[in-house]
Amino acid sequence: MALLLLPMVGYMSANSLVEESKMRGSSLATSLAVRAVDPILARDFLRLKNMVDEQSRVEDIVYAFVQDKSGHVMAHTFQRRFPVDLLTANGLAEDGKLHIQLLEDGSRRMYDFAVPVQVSDGQLGVVRIGLSTARINRSVQHQITLMAGLFAGALIIATSIGTYFARRVTVRLGLLRAHAEEMLTGNLNIQSSPAGGVHCWERRNCELTECPAHGETRRRCWYIAGTMCPDCDNESNFQCRLQSCRVCSVYRQNAGDEIQDLAETFDVMAVSLKTHINELRSADRSLRDQQRLMRTILDMTPDRVSLMDATMRYQACNKGFADSVGVSIAEVVGKTDFDLFYEGEAEERHMAARDILQSGRRIDTQIQIKGEGSQRWFHVVCVPVLDADGRIDGLLRTDRDISDIKGYENQLIQAQKMESLGLLAGGVAHEINTPLGIILGYSQLLQEDVDAGGQMYDDLVIIEKQTKVCKKIVADLLGFSRQTDSAKREMCFNNSVLEAVSLVRHTFKLDKVNILTEMDDRYPIIYGDPEKLKQVWINLLTNARDAMGVDGGTILIRTKLDTPAGIVSVWVADCGVGISKDKLKNIFDPFYSTKAVGQGTGLGLSVSFGIIEDHDGEIVTMSPLPEGFGFPECDGACGPGTVFEINLPLDHQSRDGSTEA
Amino acid sequence: MLAVMAFALIGCSDEDAVTVDLSKRENLVAPRQVEAITYAYLPQYSHTISYQRHRQLLEYLRKATGVPLRQIFPDTFDEHIKMVERGEIDISYSNPFVYTRLAEVGATAFAGIVEPSGHPDFQGQIICRADSPDLKTIEDCRGKRWIAVDPESAGGYLFPLGLFFDNNINVSDFETVDFAPGPGGKQEKVVLAVHAGAFDIGTIRKGTLDVVAGKINLDDIRVLAQTRLYPGWVYAARKGLDPEVVQAIAHAMFALNYRREPDREILSSAGMHGIIPVQDSDYDPVRELVGKLGLDQ
Numbered sequence: 001m002a003l004l005l006l007p008m009v010g011y012m013s014a015n016s017l018v019e020e021s022k023m024r025g026s027s028l029a030t031s032l033a034v035r036a037v038d039p040i041l042a043r044d045f046l047r048l049k050n051m052v053d054e055q056s057r058v059e060d061i062v063y064a065f066v067q068d069k070s071g072h073v074m075a076h077t078f079q080r081r082f083p084v085d086l087l088t089a090n091g092l093a094e095d096g097k098l099h100i101q102l103l104e105d106g107s108r109r110m111y112d113f114a115v116p117v118q119v120s121d122g123q124l125g126v127v128r129i130g131l132s133t134a135r136i137n138r139s140v141q142h143q144i145t146l147m148a149g150l151f152a153g154a155l156i157i158a159t160s161i162g163t164y165f166a167r168r169v170t171v172r173l174g175l176l177r178a179h180a181e182e183m184l185t186g187n188l189n190i191q192s193s194p195a196g197g198v199h200c201w202e203r204r205n206c207e208l209t210e211c212p213a214h215g216e217t218r219r220r221c222w223y224i225a226g227t228m229c230p231d232c233d234n235e236s237n238f239q240c241r242l243q244s245c246r247v248c249s250v251y252r253q254n255a256g257d258e259i260q261d262l263a264e265t266f267d268v269m270a271v272s273l274k275t276h277i278n279e280l281r282s283a284d285r286s287l288r289d290q291q292r293l294m295r296t297i298l299d300m301t302p303d304r305v306s307l308m309d310a311t312m313r314y315q316a317c318n319k320g321f322a323d324s325v326g327v328s329i330a331e332v333v334g335k336t337d338f339d340l341f342y343e344g345e346a347e348e349r350h351m352a353a354r355d356i357l358q359s360g361r362r363i364d365t366q367i368q369i370k371g372e373g374s375q376r377w378f379h380v381v382c383v384p385v386l387d388a389d390g391r392i393d394g395l396l397r398t399d400r401d402i403s404d405i406k407g408y409e410n411q412l413i414q415a416q417k418m419e420s421l422g423l424l425a426g427g428v429a430h431e432i433n434t435p436l437g438i439i440l441g442y443s444q445l446l447q448e449d450v451d452a453g454g455q456m457y458d459d460l461v462i463i464e465k466q467t468k469v470c471k472k473i474v475a476d477l478l479g480f481s482r483q484t485d486s487a488k489r490e491m492c493f494n495n496s497v498l499e500a501v502s503l504v505r506h507t508f509k510l511d512k513v514n515i516l517t518e519m520d521d522r523y524p525i526i527y528g529d530p531e532k533l534k535q536v537w538i539n540l541l542t543n544a545r546d547a548m549g550v551d552g553g554t555i556l557i558r559t560k561l562d563t564p565a566g567i568v569s570v571w572v573a574d575c576g577v578g579i580s581k582d583k584l585k586n587i588f589d590p591f592y593s594t595k596a597v598g599q600g601t602g603l604g605l606s607v608s609f610g611i612i613e614d615h616d617g618e619i620v621t622m623s624p625l626p627e628g629f630g631f632p633e634c635d636g637a638c639g640p641g642t643v644f645e646i647n648l649p650l651d652h653q654s655r656d657g658s659t660e661a
Numbered sequence: 662m663l664a665v666m667a668f669a670l671i672g673c674s675d676e677d678a679v680t681v682d683l684s685k686r687e688n689l690v691a692p693r694q695v696e697a698i699t700y701a702y703l704p705q706y707s708h709t710i711s712y713q714r715h716r717q718l719l720e721y722l723r724k725a726t727g728v729p730l731r732q733i734f735p736d737t738f739d740e741h742i743k744m745v746e747r748g749e750i751d752i753s754y755s756n757p758f759v760y761t762r763l764a765e766v767g768a769t770a771f772a773g774i775v776e777p778s779g780h781p782d783f784q785g786q787i788i789c790r791a792d793s794p795d796l797k798t799i800e801d802c803r804g805k806r807w808i809a810v811d812p813e814s815a816g817g818y819l820f821p822l823g824l825f826f827d828n829n830i831n832v833s834d835f836e837t838v839d840f841a842p843g844p845g846g847k848q849e850k851v852v853l854a855v856h857a858g859a860f861d862i863g864t865i866r867k868g869t870l871d872v873v874a875g876k877i878n879l880d881d882i883r884v885l886a887q888t889r890l891y892p893g894w895v896y897a898a899r900k901g902l903d904p905e906v907v908q909a910i911a912h913a914m915f916a917l918n919y920r921r922e923p924d925r926e927i928l929s930s931a932g933m934h935g936i937i938p939v940q941d942s943d944y945d946p947v948r949e950l951v952g953k954l955g956l957d958q
Contacts, residue, residue, distance in 0.1 A: 038708040042734040073689050081686035089681045104678035120713050 006151045013147065014140040022100055022111060025131040028055060029113040030098070033127040036066050036117050040074065040124045048075035055129060062110050062130035066117070069125050090114045092126060102133075109133040172259045176266060188274040191218060192263035200229065200250045222251060223268045304378075304399040307385070312336060312353050315394065324399075345369065349397075352382060356395050360384050366402065377406040418590055418606075429477040436474060440467040476603045487531070488615075493524045493568050493648070494559055500537035501557060504545075512552025513545045516632060524561040524568040526648055528615050536608045540572040540644050543604065546595065547576025547642060554634045561650075567617075569647045573631055578640035579623040587621060617648035697729035698906060703741050703755040703894075705814065705866075707846040708734040715754075717927045725913035728906055738813035742766070745899050752910065753897045756815035756866075757947040760895045764941060767900025771911045773939035774894050775919075777868065781937060782890040785820035788855055788870075789862045791883040796861065799828045799886050805861035807835045808854050810847045815947070816866025817841075817848055820888035823950045849873050856881055868932070891950070892943050896936070911938070 032055060039047035048066050055064035056077040063086070065076030076082055090101035090112040101112045110130045117125040179190045200206065200221040201214045208214055211228040213221040221227055222245045226234060233244035245251040255261075298305055298318035306317040314332050322329045325340040337346040337353070352363060363382040368375055379400040387393040443463040450456040498517065505515050537557075544555045558571045579587060579594075586592050588609045593602035612619045624640030625631055631641065700719060702711045711734060719730050733750065735741040738759060744750045746766040753763060760770060776783050789796045796802065802825070810817025818840070822832070832838055839860065841847035848869040855863035856877050862885065870879055896914070898907040914936040917924045928935060 037712075038734075041708040041712050041732075042736065070692070072691055074691075078686070081688050083681070083683040083686050085681040085683065085685055089679050102676050102678040103681050105681050105683045109678060119709055120716070122712075122716055 006148060010140075010144045010147060013143055017140050017143065018136055021131065021133075021136045022113075025111055025113045025129060026098055026100070026115070028058065028061070028131075029115040029127050029129040032064065032066075032129065033115040033117045036127055037119055037124060040066070040068060040117060041119075043074075045075060051075070052077050060132040060135040062108075062132050064127070064129045067126045067128070069123060071126075074125070086112070086128070086130075090128065092116055096123065103130065169259065172263070176259075176263060179266065179270075183270060183273070188270045188277070190267075190270060192266040192270075193260060194256075194263070197254045198250065200227075203250055203253075204229075218271055219268050220251075220254060220264055223264065302401060304397075304401075306332070306397050307394060308353060308397065309394040310357060310392065312350065312357070314340075321399075352380075353395055353397075356382055356384050357392055360392055376401060376403045378402060414589065421590060425477040429474040433471070433474050433478070436467055436471050440464060440471065443467060476607055488527055488529045490525055490527055491530045491533075493526045493528075493570075494519045495523075496528075496530050496533050497537055497557060497559060497570060500534045500541060503534075504538060504541050508541070508545050508555070511545060511548070513548055513555060514552070515541070515555045515557065518556065518558040520559045520561045520568075522561050524559075524650065526568060526615075526650060528648065529611075532611045533615070536611050536646070537570075537572070539604045539608045540646075544572055544574035544576065544642070547574050547578070547639075549577070554632060556631055563650075566650045567647045568650060569645060571629075571643050571645050573625060573629065573641060573643035575625075575631065575634035575641045576639050578642050579621065584621055584623065588619075612646055612648070615648050617646060620645045620647075695729060695731075697731040698751045698902075698910075699749060700730050700732045700752045701735055701741060701744065701750040701754065702732070703738060703753070703759055704735055705756070705810070705817075705848055706872075710846070714931045716930075718931045721917070721924075721927050722910055722913050725916070726906075726909040728909060738811050742813075745897075748899055748901065751899050751902050751906075753899070754894060755897065756813075756894055757892045757944045758815035758819050758951065759813055760897055760944055761948050761951060762813070763897050764944075768897040769900075769907075770895045770897045770939050770941050770944065771907055772896040772914050772936050773892065773943065774896075774933040775935035775937060776893050777932065777934050779934055780890070781893050781939075783816060783893045784867050784890050785816035785818075785824070785888040786865050786867050786869075787821050787824070787862055787885040787887075788852065788865060788882050789885050790855060790858060791881050793861065793883070796883075796885055799824065799830070802862050802885070803830055803834050804836055806837045806839075806859075807862050807864070808839045808841065808851050808860040809864045810841050810851055810866070812840060814847065814866070815891065816888075817851065817864055817869075819947075819950060819954070819956075820891055821864035821886075822954055824886065824888045826954060849876070852882065853877065891947055892939070895939060895944065 032051060035051055036048060038044070039051065052064040052066060052075050055061050061077075063077050065078075065082070065086075066074045068074050071087070073082055073087075086103075089103055090099060092114050093099040096116055098116075099114045101114070103110050103112050110132045113129045113131065115127045115129075116123050117127055176192055179192045182190055199213075199217065201208075201211070201216075206214060206229070208228050213219075213224045213227045213229070216224060221229070221232075222242055225238075228234075231244075231248060233241045295318075299320070301318065302320055304318070304321040304324050306321045307315045309315050314335050317329060317332045319329065322332055325332065327335075327340070332340065337349045340346070341349060348367075355361070356363060362384070363380060366377060366379050368377050379402045380397065381400075382395055382397045384392045385394040385396055443460050447457060447460045447464070450460065498519070501515055501517060508515060541555060541557075553575045556571070556573045558573075560569045560571075562569065583594065588605050589602075590606040591602035592606075609619055621642065621644055623642040625643055629643065700715070702715055704711065706714070712732065715732055719732055722728070723730050730752075733744075735744055735750070741750065741753065741755065742759060742762050745753050745763050745768055753760075753768060755763060760768070764770070773781055775781050787799065787802065796805070809821070812818060825831070825834075837860075841850035841854070843850075848865050849872060851863040851865050852869060852873045853876070854860050867887065870882065870884075873879075896911075915938060917928055917936055919925050919928050919935050
């Protein structure tokens with residue numbers, strides 16, 4: 001700045017000096033003009049000469065001369081002749097007043113002052129004075145040198161002082177910058193403002209320990225909201241509160257300059273930032289916990305839950321849904337039904353979703369999904385999701401797999417049907433049984449009355465035989481409907497099985513069917529009806545034989561006592577054609593049969609099921625034979641085979657709840 | 662470096678210089694003065710005031726008469742008288758006492774002025790400081806320091822001297838009698854000397870106080886006494902001057918009318934109210950005074 005100012009100030013100063021010199025020259029010339037009036041009037045050349053010579057004694061006056069009204073030089077300071085160029089070099093101004101002209105004679109410069117010699121409004125002549133510029137220039141140079149020195153001195157002093165103060169400021173600013181960098185690296189436990197000072201609670205001996213400023217050392221009290229000092233304004237905003245602080249002695253003692261304000265604000269910012277970060281971290285943790293909990297709940301539920309936006313794109317889902325569509329949860333987001341499902345199902349879901357988004361109606365229904373070789377039932381709940389303004393923003397769909405419930409439901413329906421059928425059949429059989437007995441009796445009596453070998457006799461034999469068939473059927477019906485009374489008693493389980501085997505072994509051999517037995521030699525004793533159980537074993541053996549082809553085969557009967565579990569089991573296995581999976585679930589249904597018409601009634605297994613159930617046991621069918629069952633080599637038919645497993649409890653639980661041995 | 666920059670900037674002056682050759686010199690010779698009728702005002706005031714007072718009157722006379730008139734400025738009363746005697750002053754404007762001296766060398770009065778008071782005669786005044794408690798009457802002037810205008814001054818010396826004489830006070834009765842120093846401006850010098858306290862009393866022509874009104878506070882000056890009226894200032898033609906010229910000038914002077922605007926300004930600046938014809942005998946009272954005081958020897 002000094003470099004710029006010095007030439008300017010020097011220029012102005014030089015101009016000022018020149019103007020001053022011009023004024024001085026004008027004064028000298030005007031003075032001479034006034035004094036020259038009388039000598040001019042008196043034509044006193046001596047006095048005029050003395051006057052101009054007096055002027056020449058002034059140091060920088062080069063010359064002086066006086067002209068009369070006609071321009072004749074009456075007196076001058078030149079020693080000999082007069083330089084005539086001066087006569088025309090300068091003259092009065094057009095208005096007859098002072099005129100100054102800069103002259104140059106090759107070696108020097110001078111200002112020529114032309115002043116009129118006037119009395120009232122009459123002009124007697126002209127006075128001319130030449131003032132050398134050398135002295136002016138010397139003065140200017142001297143002043144410039146002096147000013148340059150002063151400027152240089154002032155510059156050095158100002159620079160030194162400025163550097164000193166700038167150093168103080170930059171050190172503090174550097175400290176602030178370092179603290180800012182530390183904050184960026186995560187260290188918020190910094191103090192930028194100078195330590196010390198007096199705190200309000202110290203100065204006032206404040207005992208309000210519940211005041212937020214009490215004990216606070218990192219922040220000044222005016223930065224803390226909600227202070228309880230009676231002198232504080234805690235109702236207004238920060239600026240208004242700060243205004244009330246300006247009269248506070250604590251503030252006046254501790255308030256510093258702008259940098260200290262900045263540092264204190266910096267500290268407050270760090271503290272606030274740290275608090276906010278801690279709150280954010282806490283909130284983040286809570287949010288993560290809640291998310292994890294929500295995700296766990298959603299993922300643990302077997303239902304397929306999905307959230308779709310208004311454009312019918314999936315926004316979220318649970319693990320069940322993702323697994324059902326075969327992609328990860330993240331991949332589901334953004335996809336449509338057509339990206340995740342087969343066309344038919346996708347179309348159905350899409351139409352349902354569109355209907356909900358348009359109508360806002362909730363869907364609560366059951367649908368059946370047919371897959372490859374299986375059918376699944378789902379309970380679908382689909383509700384619209386509303387935004388804050390009550391507009392439909394998406395929809396939430398839950399697909400609950402109710403296939404098992406559906407199965408139980410079907411079983412229940414079947415059981416009810418069977419119960420009704422059993423009651424009907426039992427009633428009918430009971431009524432038919434008596435006439436059948438009479439028909440059988442009379443047919444046998446009539447046989448005694450006719451000759452054996454006659455046509456009549458043969459007819460009566462046929463009647464007797466068919467009547468017995470009918471009684472068998474009726475007996476089965478009564479057994480199915482549990483109309484027959486059971487006669488349970490302690491019995492040997494193995495003997496019951498072996499009796500049934502011995503009954504059919506011979507007959508089976510005719511059909512090339514061999515029966516192998518692997519009996520548990522501990523001879524378990526159970527509580528049961530030997531006849532009915534024997535009926536079950538014969539039924540199972542007959543079914544096993546029927547599963548063989550014409551080449552016959554092998555039947556394996558195995559018993560096993562499981563004393564810790566309290567059950568005894570028997571397995572009846574064959575190497576026949578086996579039972580397909582879809583038929584397995586129906587084989588215990590009454591009148592269900594895979595045999596040809598006339599070869600079975602379809603009541604055998606259902607009656608067996610009823611008998612085992614009456615003994616509190618269970619019967620399970622597996623086809624083909626499970627691996628590791630240990631079935632021996634089969635000579636005849638060698639199909640996948642079937643095994644019936646019957647488990648009966650050793651301790652029979654009676655109907656009244658008492659345990660019988 | 663700063664100084665160099667400053668000098669460089671200062672050197673950039675936008676003032677143009679006119680080149681002169683001071684070595685080309687010549688001897689200057691004053692042009693010959695044009696022949697003219699010379700007109701001189703008795704130097705009772707400075708040359709400047711004399712010039713200012715009579716410049717317009719001379720301008721008027723030049724135009725009115727066609728006579729080339731030039732005002733000249735003698736420094737003293739004696740020089741004025743001698744220049745008239747030597748024929749260097751053709752028209753002399755002087756006080757009546759000087760006129761009696763001029764008349765002795767052949768000059769002839771042809772016109773007199775009407776004082777600004779409206780009368781053709783005037784008087785002298787004895788003044789003192791207003792705060793002089795012991796100066797109440799003329800008698801009190803005895804033994805005091807007296808400053809007068811000039812031994813040749815009418816109103817400024819002779820008329821008061823006659824008044825003192827009538828009151829039996831001679832020159833020797835004063836402590837000192839001094840006259841205003843230097844050329845011109847003598848009436849004013851007397852007033853200023855009394856005002857300054859350098860002298861106890863002063864004698865001036867009536868009307869002088871109006872001239873110095875701008876220089877001092879007139880309340881500080883008290884007029885102690887006034888002389889009787891004597892004939893006023895007079896225009897005289899030197900001996901041998903062409904009577905036609907005198908006649909022409911006198912005619913032009915008498916034609917001035919104070920009631921006409923251009924004439925009023927001319928007369929006012931000359932300190933007159935008008936110019937009237939006079940005769941030499943009109944100044945006999947002055948000659949009587951000179952005789953009474955014994956100044957004619």
